[in-house]
Amino acid sequence: MLSSQIPSADVALITAGPHIKAVTNYKQVSRTLEEFDVEEQPSSVLEEKFPNLTIIHSAVKSLHTKSHCVETADGRVFGYKKLCICSGARPKLLTQDNPYMLGIRDTDSAQEFQKRLSKAKRIVIVGNGGIALELVYEVEGCEVIWAVKDKAIGNTFFDAGAAQFLIPSLEADKPQAAAPCKRPRFTTEEAAPGGSHIFTADRSSQAYGHGPTDSGSALGPDWHEGIALRGAEQVSHRVSVEYQCEVEKIFTCEELHKSPEQTLRTECGDWPVYVRLTNAQTFGCDFVVSATGVVPNTEPFLQGNTFVVADDGGLQVDDHMMTSEADVYAAGDVCTACWEQSPLWQQMRLWTQARQMGWYAGRCMAAHILSEPVELDFCFELFSHITKFFNYKVVLLGKFNSQGLGPDHELLVRCTKGQEYVKVVLSGGRMVGAVLIGETDLEETFENLILNQMDLTPYGEELLNPDIDIEDYFD
Ligand SMILES: Cc1cc2nc3c(=O)[nH]c(=O)nc-3n(C[C@H](O)[C@H](O)[C@H](O)COP(=O)(O)OP(=O)(O)OC[C@H]3O[C@@H](n4cnc5c(N)ncnc54)[C@H](O)[C@@H]3O)c2cc1C
Numbered sequence: 196m197l198s199s200q201i202p203s204a205d206v207a208l209i210t211a212g213p214h215i216k217a218v219t220n221y222k223q224v225s226r227t228l229e230e231f232d233v234e235e236q237p238s239s240v241l242e243e244k245f246p247n248l249t250i251i252h253s254a255v256k257s258l259h260t261k262s263h264c265v266e267t268a269d270g271r272v273f274g275y276k277k278l279c280i281c282s283g284a285r286p287k288l289l290t291q292d293n294p295y296m297l298g299i300r301d302t303d304s305a306q307e308f309q310k311r312l313s314k315a316k317r318i319v320i321v322g323n324g325g326i327a328l329e330l331v332y333e334v335e336g337c338e339v340i341w342a343v344k345d346k347a348i349g350n351t352f353f354d355a356g357a358a359q360f361l362i363p364s365l366e367a368d369k370p371q372a373a374a375p376c377k378r379p380r381f382t383t384e385e386a387a388p389g390g391s392h393i394f395t396a397d398r399s400s401q402a403y404g405h406g407p408t409d410s411g412s413a414l415g416p417d418w419h420e421g422i423a424l425r426g427a428e429q430v431s432h433r434v435s436v437e438y439q440c441e442v443e444k445i446f447t448c449e450e451l452h453k454s455p456e457q458t459l460r461t462e463c464g465d466w467p468v469y470v471r472l473t474n475a476q477t478f479g480c481d482f483v484v485s486a487t488g489v490v491p492n493t494e495p496f497l498q499g500n501t502f503v504v505a506d507d508g509g510l511q512v513d514d515h516m517m518t519s520e521a522d523v524y525a526a527g528d529v530c531t532a533c534w535e536q537s538p539l540w541q542q543m544r545l546w547t548q549a550r551q552m553g554w555y556a557g558r559c560m561a562a563h564i565l566s567e568p569v570e571l572d573f574c575f576e577l578f579s580h581i582t583k584f585f586n587y588k589v590v591l592l593g594k595f596n597s598q599g600l601g602p603d604h605e606l607l608v609r610c611t612k613g614q615e616y617v618k619v620v621l622s623g624g625r626m627v628g629a630v631l632i633g634e635t636d637l638e639e640t641f642e643n644l645i646l647n648q649m650d651l652t653p654y655g656e657e658l659l660n661p662d663i664d665i666e667d668y669f670d
């Protein structure tokens with residue numbers, strides 16, 4: 196964006212990773228919904244496209260905001276007029292430096308996971324968000340113990356109703372895999388019918404350890420396509436969910452023998468590592484995956500500077516993506532949106548938002564240089580995300596999980612077992628959020644209803660009547 200907005204300016208992209216990730220097959224699905232792939236591309240492709248762009252492969256070691264320069268690990272110093280920090284995030288592991296604990300973020304950590312999985316008979320996955328949801332569905336040939344601290348699966352994306360809809364997919368055999376990806380999207384250095392029903396719910400809603408200098412870009416959508424996630428056993432799916440529990444202790448047999456706790460010693464068997472959960476169950480396994488969220492990669496930028504950092508560790512940015520330091524912007528997973536937000540948008544650390552923020556930050560930087568006005572982009576009006584879980588298309592809109600809403604909101608749900616799950620969140624009779632699982636074809640209509648804040652009270656439950664063509668209805 197920056198290179199195209201100011202062709203006369205020198206633009207440098209400094210990256211610690213060996214590859215450049217590019218957005219391909221971009222498709223605007225509706226006003227705010229977008230779909231795209233993420234692929235590695237040689238630096239030369241981008242440099243050819245933008246003659247004013249130089250790509251520098253080295254990690255930033257330090258930032259000197261007063262003198263407006265950055266120093267890279269290979270000893271070079273680059274001055275800047277404007278700087279945008281887009282250093283992403285890294286896995287927030289349960290424990291650091293445990294050889295039996297893995298996080299998944301980039302190509303290298305995904306390959307390490309794949310390698311260890313190929314020899315594994317049982318793994319424990321901790322966490323209840325995006326990565327855990329993907330892994331429990333994709334992993335085959337290995338028993339999976341999934342420890343979640345909530346009452347239902349997928350708390351970051353779903354409520355208990357949607358979780359209930361998805362659970363049978365974990366228990367059934369997986370459908371025949373789709374045509375395999377012709378080529379892997381990422382490389383490493385080395386290898387360049389049930390019946391429909393409708394009801395109104397009640398009113399209360401219900402690996403790693405890489406430092407910043409050796410971290411690669413986060414994997415993109417469909418990262419597991421093209422890599423086999425198969426363990427050492429002849430089983431398809433075998434997932435046991437341990438609800439409402441956290442990890443109390445992770446230990447090896449050797450540690451156990453030295454332990455004064457007699458009771459624990461009896462739990463020792465042939466597994467390399469053991470996980471004791473707060474529900475008093477202990478599981479031996481080959482390794483543990485900590486899929487417990489991310490921490491923004493801010494380290495090399497903080498020292499000697501006075502950035503205001505948000506509670507979640509991200510660099511605070513205003514509605515122009517500016518940090519508290521002059522001429523320094525931030526976008527993507529590393530930043531925390533601290534402007535007065537639209538009541539229908541919230542930040543989630545996702546590809547979609549990283550792309551939108553990067554694009555908007557580029558526009559803001561250019562506008563500031565050219566002394567032009569710039570307004571907060573429309574994409575921040577409404578939260579929207581398209582993804583896939585358990586082989587279902589998933590669309591999330593607005594306050595899809597009733598985030599921040601008081602008790603006076605209403606949920607409408609329509610569910611057809613094995614086919615679709617549709618949930619609408621209404622506040623004061625107006626639609627403020629929706630979860631669409633399956634091929635519902637409702638995203639555009641619901642997006643419009645959320646954006647135009649039409650009073651839907653007269654329609655009541657008819658809103659989700661499967662016999663009414665809602666698209667026609669609101670045309
Ligand atoms: C396994 C997995 C699956 C995911 N699936 C999805 C999905 O399906 N849909 C979705 O929307 N989101 C998904 N995400 C989230 C998404 O990948 C991230 O939100 C997104 O990549 C953030 O983009 P970013 O540019 O801010 O950070 P990143 O993609 O992490 O890029 C940060 C870049 O900064 C570089 N860097 C870091 N420190 C330095 C330094 N000191 N000097 C120089 N360079 C540095 C890194 O090398 C990297 O290139 C997934 C994440 C993971 C881990």
Ligand SMILES: NC(=O)C1=CN([C@@H]2O[C@H](COP(=O)(O)OP(=O)(O)OC[C@H]3O[C@@H](n4cnc5c(N)ncnc54)[C@H](OP(=O)(O)O)[C@@H]3O)[C@@H](O)[C@H]2O)C=CC1
Pocket residue numbers: 289321322323324325326327329344350351441442485486487488489543544545582583
């Ligand atoms: N398809 C998609 O859109 C995908 C998106 N992603 C993104 O990639 C990033 C990394 O994914 P992921 O690591 O799954 O992060 P998420 O933020 O999605 O989920 C983290 C999960 O771990 C839980 N958790 C946090 N701390 C602990 C703990 N100490 N013990 C047990 N559970 C804990 C969180 O609970 P709580 O919320 O209560 O803190 C939450 O359920 C995220 O930004 C995610 O949005 C990843 C994969 C797929």
